[in-house]
Amino acid sequence: MTRPDPAGVETPVGCVDLARARANAEAVASYAAGHGLGWRPHVKTHKSTVVARLQLDAGARGLTVATPREAEVMATLTDDLLLAYPPVGEEKLRRVVALAARTDLKVALDSEEVLRALARAAPVAGARVGVLVELDVGLGRVGVARPEEAVRLARLAHELGGVRFRGILFYPGHLRGAAEERQAGLAEVSRRLADTLGALDAVGLPPEIVSGGSTPTLWQSHEVPGLTEIRAGSCIFHDREGLELGVAGPDEVAYTVLATVVSTAVTGHAVVDAGSKALSKEERAGGRGGYGIVVEHPEVVVRSLSEEHGVLDLQGSSWRPRIGERVRIVPNHVCVSVNLQDACIAGDGDRWEWMELEARGRGPWTG
């Protein structure tokens, strides 16, 4: 592909500021190192080997993935992989254990069924799979709630062949409120975690890995006793939620969607060509609602989305867009917007290149 020029490239398209991404990676790695924590960032945010390499270069100890494809792609960069998702189904299991035979793969799970299936599949591939028992610390999505249940799975992982108990994992994804709420929430998370850590210690199975962290609670991660690593992913790019929560400032946002104004016919609005198939119609931020903000005119919110239309609310702005004008939009939730792109353009200062999202999609990764 020829080198893209943000002034002329066809829109909508995701744009990655590599200098900012690098600075974000260094900030997180430095925070983590300063508190004796590891950083194993979740690549679901970017799905790109270019960005993953930059995270590893900054000091990430390995990478976290959610799908077999993410795992296969990222195995080209590091041996230290954490699949933070239970592999269920014959084909997924086959892919995962094949990878475990040649990398240091850890898998998070919360059930005896998945644990036993892994233990059965691993020896066939000549693998031994690391197991992290997933705890529910309040999100109520997946994970065991009671320490006894964590102990039961840890014991089983310790006893079965083909697998090895490595530790525990949790995701405090429910903590997305005001700073004080997040702080109070982390205290409760710490209490739940301490109960499980105590129960595991009592049976002689202290976890080697205690994996937690989220971008909204990123800078408070060191307040969780016993934590050994954080997986925060969105912090490589940040997004509107991160801005609204105060986790990042405007100069740290490293991903935007470049869009073109296509209609100004309706009074009080302008329409850009970034719709729900470029930004995602994900209600996530507080205050002003909508689905994103315009970088060049931060008072302007993307008020509504159709598949190929983003409606910019011009009330409260003196900006009068003209058709053909280009703007960059910070989406509410960066991970789902990146996943909607065929590829991104990535730049470091003035030089832009096409950046593939190799770990996007689900099919087999063949390099």
Added chain:
Amino acid sequence: MTRPDPAGVETPVGCVDLARARANAEAVASYAAGHGLGWRPHVKTHKSTVVARLQLDAGARGLTVATPREAEVMATLTDDLLLAYPPVGEEKLRRVVALAARTDLKVALDSEEVLRALARAAPVAGARVGVLVELDVGLGRVGVARPEEAVRLARLAHELGGVRFRGILFYPGHLRGAAEERQAGLAEVSRRLADTLGALDAVGLPPEIVSGGSTPTLWQSHEVPGLTEIRAGSCIFHDREGLELGVAGPDEVAYTVLATVVSTAVTGHAVVDAGSKALSKEERAGGRGGYGIVVEHPEVVVRSLSEEHGVLDLQGSSWRPRIGERVRIVPNHVCVSVNLQDACIAGDGDRWEWMELEARGRGPWTG
């Protein structure tokens, strides 16, 4: 690719029931023909030449598209194309007029800027582009509101070289309420439309094409005087919104997302591997909220979504899913879910094949 088997194929994956899609196409084509209307379905729903072929075989007069790529792909099937989106930007214009040089391409627009840009670009490619002036009939997204403005653009399209005034276009996408609300809304749409039709007649520019229609108002399209064609797209597959609005019955839903239960650790829930990156976190349906329903257990709603997690609400259901069990989910909004798939599996009875989504994405289509 080998032939997929729904019992074993890796999940999540979109599944198309071709027999139902064919029946849906025939029902719409037959309704349209019975009322002297044309059907030029919007392919944004399926992005597939297989499904578009089936629509044309059922009697669609042509195809509607939103992007240059959709247009380029669908030009392999028909010469009758409607780009229901203003092409803005040099590269998009270039692609669109190149296509217009070899097909009967109509373009919807609502501004003098886009009209003049088309008129300038078309002769360079040896093309003459059909123009439909887009009206805002209440959605407030794009389109001119006043009949005088429609007349002004129609006149300009009539006078400029490189383009040709063909008619008008509108989208009543704001009519998604109860049946009576949609009926009352269509009456208001008809009044607005009549004003513009009268104004165009008065200046000797009666439209050859009056293009409207949406899936929620599909079966009332004949109540709009002057309409010549409908573009309804979702009706090829239908979705949860269509079910809740009574536009379709459960036996007419032709697209589902096949998913696997991966966790039952949290009480009252089960988690499947279809999250917002397979279903889309689009709040759209009324009553029970959430993001989709389970086909096999329609009392079960997808209550919340993370990127790779769909949380099924088991309250009110006696179903107790086991890990590894497969279910099919009807998403709230089919178009955005299809767009999230790499490819779908498509079946006609027992025989399933991989179905490419050739018009997905934005890059140049090279066949």
